[in-house]
Structure formats: structure tokens, C-alpha cells
Amino acid sequence: MSILSMTNICKSFGDKVILSNLSLSVNEGETFVILGPSGCGKSVTLRILTGLMQADSGTLSIDGKNMAELSKSQKSVVFRSMGMLFQNAALFDSMSVYENVAYGLRQIGTFKENEIRDTVLKNLSMVGLTSIENLMPSELSGGMKKRVGLARAIATRPRFIFYDEPTTGLDPIRATEIDLLIRKLQNELGATAIVITHDLKSALHVADRVGLHYGGQIQTVANTNDFFKSSDPAIRQFLDGNPIGPITA
Amino acid sequence: MTLLGLESFIWGLRSGIKIPNLGRCLLSVGVQSLPIVSFTALFTGMVLVVQVGNQFMNLGAENIIGGVVGLSLTREMSPLIVAFVLSARIGSSMAAEIGTMKVTEQIDAMQILGANPVRELVLPRILACMIFTPLLVIYSNAVGIFGGYIVAVYQIGVNPELFFQSLTQMVAPHDFWSGLIKSSGFGFLVAIIGCHKGLQTQGGAKGVGTATTESVVLMITSILVSNYFFSLAFFAWMKWNGYF
Numbered sequence: 001m002s003i004l005s006m007t008n009i010c011k012s013f014g015d016k017v018i019l020s021n022l023s024l025s026v027n028e029g030e031t032f033v034i035l036g037p038s039g040c041g042k043s044v045t046l047r048i049l050t051g052l053m054q055a056d057s058g059t060l061s062i063d064g065k066n067m068a069e070l071s072k073s074q075k076s077v078v079f080r081s082m083g084m085l086f087q088n089a090a091l092f093d094s095m096s097v098y099e100n101v102a103y104g105l106r107q108i109g110t111f112k113e114n115e116i117r118d119t120v121l122k123n124l125s126m127v128g129l130t131s132i133e134n135l136m137p138s139e140l141s142g143g144m145k146k147r148v149g150l151a152r153a154i155a156t157r158p159r160f161i162f163y164d165e166p167t168t169g170l171d172p173i174r175a176t177e178i179d180l181l182i183r184k185l186q187n188e189l190g191a192t193a194i195v196i197t198h199d200l201k202s203a204l205h206v207a208d209r210v211g212l213h214y215g216g217q218i219q220t221v222a223n224t225n226d227f228f229k230s231s232d233p234a235i236r237q238f239l240d241g242n243p244i245g246p247i248t249a
Numbered sequence: 250m251t252l253l254g255l256e257s258f259i260w261g262l263r264s265g266i267k268i269p270n271l272g273r274c275l276l277s278v279g280v281q282s283l284p285i286v287s288f289t290a291l292f293t294g295m296v297l298v299v300q301v302g303n304q305f306m307n308l309g310a311e312n313i314i315g316g317v318v319g320l321s322l323t324r325e326m327s328p329l330i331v332a333f334v335l336s337a338r339i340g341s342s343m344a345a346e347i348g349t350m351k352v353t354e355q356i357d358a359m360q361i362l363g364a365n366p367v368r369e370l371v372l373p374r375i376l377a378c379m380i381f382t383p384l385l386v387i388y389s390n391a392v393g394i395f396g397g398y399i400v401a402v403y404q405i406g407v408n409p410e411l412f413f414q415s416l417t418q419m420v421a422p423h424d425f426w427s428g429l430i431k432s433s434g435f436g437f438l439v440a441i442i443g444c445h446k447g448l449q450t451q452g453g454a455k456g457v458g459t460a461t462t463e464s465v466v467l468m469i470t471s472i473l474v475s476n477y478f479f480s481l482a483f484f485a486w487m488k489w490n491g492y493f
């Protein structure tokens with residue numbers, strides 16, 4: 001059952017059309033990967049999904065509710081059910097790891113300090129980190145930052161988790177670790193996840209379904225196995241890294 | 250910028266301010282600005298007397314030196330000195346800090362985690378600047394007058410009693426209050442411009458640099474322009490109340 005859908009979403013910056021009648025439907029509990037070349041508008045799609053950016057036109061429905069018909073406070077309730085891992089983790093650099101992970105919990109305002117502490121340590125442990133809660137983000141490696149970002153994203157137990165290029169900038173071993181972590185969290189938390197990436201290996205590791213984003217739309221959607229075996233010219237071009245084909249710069 | 254100010258005001262009324270955030274800003278705006286404010290105010294008071302002291306002595310106007318120093322500092326010099334110091338020290342840092350948070354997606358992360366950046370970042374900075382600028386002006390007045398007194402008495406040879414006599418006779422409470430009121434306005438301008446420029450930052454390090462520079466230029470310009478209108482309003486008020 002579709003829990004999150006975008007219908008005919010359009011977005012332009014000046015004369016440059018980024019999204020043109022983009023439609024997307026994501027089922028509850030699945031991990032949907034959006035693959036696509038750099039600059040095709042994947043991150044814009046994600047920003048519209050998370051409410052960080054407004055679409056020029058089109059319909060965004062989350063949990064069966066048309067977001068355009070909700071009041072500001074109703075929208076904020078929906079957006080609070082989301083967590084996001086940013087491309088560069090986006091940790092608050094003036095706060096410790098502990099404060100970063102506790103941030104979302106403090107915003108909810110109903111947790112006592114001992115509950116916050118337990119939740120922070122539990123979430124750090126879930127992403128494989130212990131005894132680092134007092135460190136500052138500047139003292140962490142790239143992989144650790146991503147893990148802390150992930151712990152922060154899942155701390156409030158969101159129903160939707162968005163991953164923006166989760167493996168970008170990591171070595172293959174750390175990248176696989178993050179992929180496995182995404183898969184593990186998916187199994188443990190059961191949240192609906194959307195992953196934006198151009199890392200094929202990562203997509204193969206984490207996806208239930210894959211969509212190929214180019215030309216301002218998500219053109220092809222298929223189950224992971226079908227996607228990687230597809231003979232669709234655009235998919236083949238992307239998978240083979242061929243500069244000649246339907247996907248143009 | 251107007252919308253940002255309005256949103257901050259609404260957040261302030263609706264849900265109050267987060268005390269830890271305000272505390273951090275108060276420390277940064279107020280306590281950490283004391284050394285530079287002391288330094289600039291002291292030497293401004295001293296140079297003021299160097300400039301007018303000898304001329305006044307030659308004209309036999311020794312008895313108004315303290316008053317002139319007091320009036321200059323309380324009405325104009327101290328509010329402007331403190332506003333300029335805060336523009337350079339605090340306003341630029343606000344633009345750079347918030348700008349860096351913007352380009353590194355920390356502001357986006359804040360929103361995703363259910364926080365409102367205006368409430369978290371802008372409101373405490375505006376309040377801290379509006380609260381602490383007048384306090385720094387009071388301090389700057391005292392330090393500046395002390396500097397003027399030192400030069401007047403020990404360098405030019407003005408009678409200490411005459412200095413204080415003219416100071417207390419010429420400087421009325423409304424002179425003092427007018428400086429404090431407008432300094433609070435300057436504090437608001439510094440904070441709102443710094444935060445606005447920070448939130449508008451685009452691009453990477455270059456964008457942060459541009460936002461920082463633009464914020465300081467805009468702060469200083471707007472402080473000088475608004476100072477003129479504050480002074481006009483003050484003199485209109487004095488006329489209305491029959492002071493001249």
C-alpha cells in the first residue's frame with residue numbers, strides 16, 4: 001500500500017526546469033532507492049518530500065493526506081515523523097555527539113533527561129558506536145559522522161527515513177558498513193525509507209525497489225533484481241556508465 | 250528582513266525563548282565584548298578631550314569640558330561605538346556562523362528534527378543584542394567619561410570639581426535615556442541583519458565570506474542612517490517637552 005506519493009510534481013529555478021511532472025509512489029515499510037546521474041534533481045525531490053522545499057505544482061501525499069490541504073501545524077506533525085541522514089551528516093558542529101543525537105528528542109519536549117540519555121546511548125549503540133558521546137563532530141571520521149547522523153535521524157523513531165547519498169565520500173568498506181546498517185535498521189525499525197544515491201553497489205545492498213531519475217522525472221521503477229537485469233536502454237546506460245544514450249547531461 | 254523580525258517577535262510571544270540559547274548569546278554579546286568596548290570607549294573619551302580641551306581652555310570655557318564630554322558620549326559616541334564594535338565582533342560572527350550552518354545543511358537538519366531556526370537561532374540573538382547593547386552603552390559612558398577626566402585633569406589641567414560640575418549640570422537624564430533607547434535599536438539592527446544575511450547564504454566558503462562582508466557593510470550603513478532619524482526624533486521630543 002502506497003504511504004507516500006508524489007504526483008505531477010514540477011520545480012524550476014528561474015528558467016531551469018529541475019522536475020517536470022515527477023510522480024512517485026512508495027509502499028509502507030519498503031526501502032525505495034532513487035538512482036540517477038549527478039544534477040538530475042534527486043536532492044530536490046528529497047527536499048520536497050521532507051518539506052524543506054515547496055514544489056511549484058503537483059501533489060504530495062503522505063500517509064494518505066494531501067499535504068497542500070493540511071494546516072501548518074498538521075504539516076509539522078507529519079514532518080516530525082521523518083528522519084533524515086544528510087549527505088555530509090550535517091551534524092551541529094557546536095554540539096557534542098550526545099547533544100546532536102539528543103536534539104530531536106529535546107524538541108519533542110516530553111522526555112526526562114535520564115530517558116534522553118538512555119535513548120541516545122541506545123541509538124549510538126545501534127549504529128555501532130560506543131563511548132564517543134562526549135566527542136565533538138570535528139573529532140570524528142567521515143564514517144563515524146554518518147553513523148552519528150544516522151543515530152540522530154532514528155532517535156525519535158521516525159516512520160520515514162530519508163538518506164541523501166549515504167555512502168558518498170566513504171571508502172568501499174565503510175560504504176558497505178553503512179549499507180548494512182541501513183538494512184539492519186530497516187529490519188529493526190520497519191520504517192519506510194527513501195535512499196538517494198548514484199552508488200549502484202549501495203542500491204543493490206539496500207533497495208527493495210529502485211527508480212531511475214532523469215529528465216526531471218522518475219522514468220523507470222522496478223524491483224531491485226529486475227532493475228539490475230533490465231534491458232531498458234536508460235537503465236543499461238546508467239548501469240554501464242555509458243555516456244551515450246537516452247540520459248543526457 | 251522585516252518578515253524575519255516579525256517571525257522572531259511572534260515566536261517570542263507564542264512560545265517564549267529557550268533560556269540556554271539566550272544565555273549563550275548574552276555571554277557572547279555582553280561579557281565577551283567588555284574588553285574591546287572598554288578599550289574603544291576609554292580612548293574615545295580621551296581623544297575627545299584632546300580635541301576640545303585646549304580650544305576650550307583658550308576660550309575660557311574650561312567649565313563646560315566635562316559637560317561636552319558627557320553629552321557627546323551619552324547621546325552619540327557611546328551608542329555608535331558600541332554598535333560598531335558589535336557589528337564587527339558579533340554581527341559578522343552571526344552571519345558567518347549561521348551562514349556556515351546554512352551551507353552545511355545544519356539549518357535543514359534543525360528543521361527536520363522539528364526545531365524552528367528562527368526560534369533557535371534568530372530570536373535569542375535579537376534579544377541578547379537588544380538587552381546587552383544598552384548595558385554596554387552605560388558601561389561605555391562610564392569608561393569614556395573616565396578617559397576624558399584623566400586627560401582633562403592630568404594633561405590639560407582642568408579643575409576636577411569643574412569637570413564633574415559641568416558634567417552633572419549639562420547632562421540631563423533624557424540625554425542618557427535617548428542614547429540607551431537608540432542603542433537598543435542598533436542592537437536589533439545588528440542581530441537581524443547578521444541573522445538575515447546568514448540565513449540567505451548560498452554556495453560554500455565564498456558565500457559565507459560574501460554574507461559576512463555584506464552584513465557588516467549593511468549594519469554600519471543602517472546604524473548611521475537610523476542614528477540620524479533617532480536623533481531627529483529625540484530633538485523633536487525635546488522640543489515637544491519644552492527643553493528648548
